[in-house]
Amino acid sequence: MADNNYIPVHEIDATKKRVHPRFVTGFYQNIRVVSMYFLFVLFLVLPWIRYEGRQAIWFDFTGQRIYIFGMTFLPQDIFFFAFFFIIAAFSLFFVTVYAGRVWCGYACPQTIWTHMYQYTEKLVIGERNKQFKMDKQPWNGEKILKRGIVQVIWVLIAIITATTFTSYAVGTDYMYHSWATLAGIPVPNWSTLTWTSLFIFGFCTYINAGYMREHMCTHICPYGRFQSVMFDKDTLIVSYDYKRGEPRGARKKGKEDPSLGDCVNCTMCVQVCPTGIDIRDGLQVECIQCAACIDACNDIMDKVGLPRGLIRYSTERQLEENQPSKILRPRLFAYMFVLTALFAGAIFTLSGRVPLQLDIRRDRNQLSSVNAQGMVENTYIIKITNKTQQAHEYSIRLLPQDGLSLDSRFKTIPLEPSESYDMPISIIGDPKVITQSKTPIQLEVVSVDDGGKYKAVKENVFTTD
Ligand code: SF4
Ligand code: SF4
Numbered sequence: 001m002a003d004n005n006y007i008p009v010h011e012i013d014a015t016k017k018r019v020h021p022r023f024v025t026g027f028y029q030n031i032r033v034v035s036m037y038f039l040f041v042l043f044l045v046l047p048w049i050r051y052e053g054r055q056a057i058w059f060d061f062t063g064q065r066i067y068i069f070g071m072t073f074l075p076q077d078i079f080f081f082a083f084f085f086i087i088a089a090f091s092l093f094f095v096t097v098y099a100g101r102v103w104c105g106y107a108c109p110q111t112i113w114t115h116m117y118q119y120t121e122k123l124v125i126g127e128r129n130k131q132f133k134m135d136k137q138p139w140n141g142e143k144i145l146k147r148g149i150v151q152v153i154w155v156l157i158a159i160i161t162a163t164t165f166t167s168y169a170v171g172t173d174y175m176y177h178s179w180a181t182l183a184g185i186p187v188p189n190w191s192t193l194t195w196t197s198l199f200i201f202g203f204c205t206y207i208n209a210g211y212m213r214e215h216m217c218t219h220i221c222p223y224g225r226f227q228s229v230m231f232d233k234d235t236l237i238v239s240y241d242y243k244r245g246e247p248r249g250a251r252k253k254g255k256e257d258p259s260l261g262d263c264v265n266c267t268m269c270v271q272v273c274p275t276g277i278d279i280r281d282g283l284q285v286e287c288i289q290c291a292a293c294i295d296a297c298n299d300i301m302d303k304v305g306l307p308r309g310l311i312r313y314s315t316e317r318q319l320e321e322n323q324p325s326k327i328l329r330p331r332l333f334a335y336m337f338v339l340t341a342l343f344a345g346a347i348f349t350l351s352g353r354v355p356l357q358l359d360i361r362r363d364r365n366q367l368s369s370v371n372a373q374g375m376v377e378n379t380y381i382i383k384i385t386n387k388t389q390q391a392h393e394y395s396i397r398l399l400p401q402d403g404l405s406l407d408s409r410f411k412t413i414p415l416e417p418s419e420s421y422d423m424p425i426s427i428i429g430d431p432k433v434i435t436q437s438k439t440p441i442q443l444e445v446v447s448v449d450d451g452g453k454y455k456a457v458k459e460n461v462f463t464t465d
Contacts, residue, residue, distance in 0.1 A: 019276035026295025113209035162202035403433025
């Protein structure tokens with residue numbers, strides 16, 4: 001956006017008074033509430049979903065496994081997560097260039113939890129004027145009671161958040177069924193790590209949503225700080241139409257005052273703002289694009305009989321230059337191109353992924369030896385990992401190669417879901433046939449109990465040195 005409209009981060013007053021927004025209803029707030037509570041419920045419900053007998057989404061860090069429905073990811077699969085984060089980053093860039101901070105206003109956890117905490121204050125204490133009044137009044141019975149109830153609800157939300165968050169890592173079975181009895185009283189029998197995680201997430205939720213609020217967006221969140229760089233003249237942003245609104249001033253309903261613009265200076269747009277700013281001062285880094293000011297102003301416009309849209313989603317090109325916005329523009333195309341390529345790459349890689357891992361490493365202490373029958377012998381350690389959700393039996397074989405044969409202790413190797421097994425194998429070479437010092441070999445592992453559905457092949461070398 002144009003610099004003259006944008007209030008930079010260093011000019012934000014971090015010492016400003018606590019914000020108690022007025023809650024408003026309207027088209028955008030309805031969408032926002034549905035989006036926020038849908039995401040919150042999804043967050044609560046996801047760890048309870050089971051898939052093939054196991055928690056469907058489980059970040060089992062102690063077991064070094066991540067389960068996402070039917071897929072099991074090991075540390076070697078970190079590449080997929082890097083890929084996922086790159087896709088998420090480009091999606092955010094794309095959405096930001098097109099529609100500004102919709103993520104902040106409609107889906108960001110900071111916004112969702114702050115909304116819940118502010119709504120709790122409204123339910124217990126009352127609308128914003130009552131909250132300001134209570135801030136100023138001395139501590140009496142009513143203040144202690146109401147503030148106490150707010151604190152209890154905030155702490156409960158923080159506990160629910162922390163236990164849910166931690167259950168994604170430790171599993172719901174452990175989180176909610178791990179109890180012991182101490183002096184006849186049942187207490188959670190959680191590990192130190194679990195307690196630490198609960199404390200950190202609970203504390204951060206309480207502090208962020210209860211006290212940090214908009215300061216988190218303006219001083220800590222990197223996205224909040226760099227989003228202005230991504231905006232261009234055609235980015236959709238919540239804007240005050242100052243040409244139409246100014247000069248602002250109160251007037252009587254139905255009475256025309258040609259010296260005034262359409263803004264009746266009711267300050268409703270400021271009162272509903274969860275970050276406490278005045279959108280009429282121009283685009284500011286604190287604005288999370290929640291559109292509460294649009295709904296509030298539309299209400300006022302209805303009441304005074306003026307057209308809606310004094311505050312609206314608009315672009316700098318529309319507002320400043322009175323030109324239609326350009327939806328299709330090079331930067332959007334570039335992001336779209338990169339995103340399409342990344343999605344195609346992710347789908348291709350995931351669809352070709354075999355849930356069976358085979359690793360081979362050579363015994364470094366002994367490259368080759370000659371056995372009693374005069375044959376050359378190489379020893380390897382192989383590791384087979386069953387990355388499916390079912391138990392399987394696997395067989396291993398050496399792909400045909402003249403003069404070479406496999407010597408393994410096991411005919412088949414049974415493995416439970418996500419289980420790995422390390423075992424030594426030997427490859428025997430006939431020195432009359434194997435004349436080169438290094439011969440490429442291929443080992444194949446196949447699931448035998450399901451007719452060879454899963455197969456993995458790895459290459460290595462057979463050496464006579
Ligand atoms: S809500 Fe609309 S009319 Fe009221 S002060 Fe804000 S911009 Fe002006
Ligand atoms: S200025 Fe409007 S859109 Fe921005 S945060 Fe405040 S209420 Fe939300």
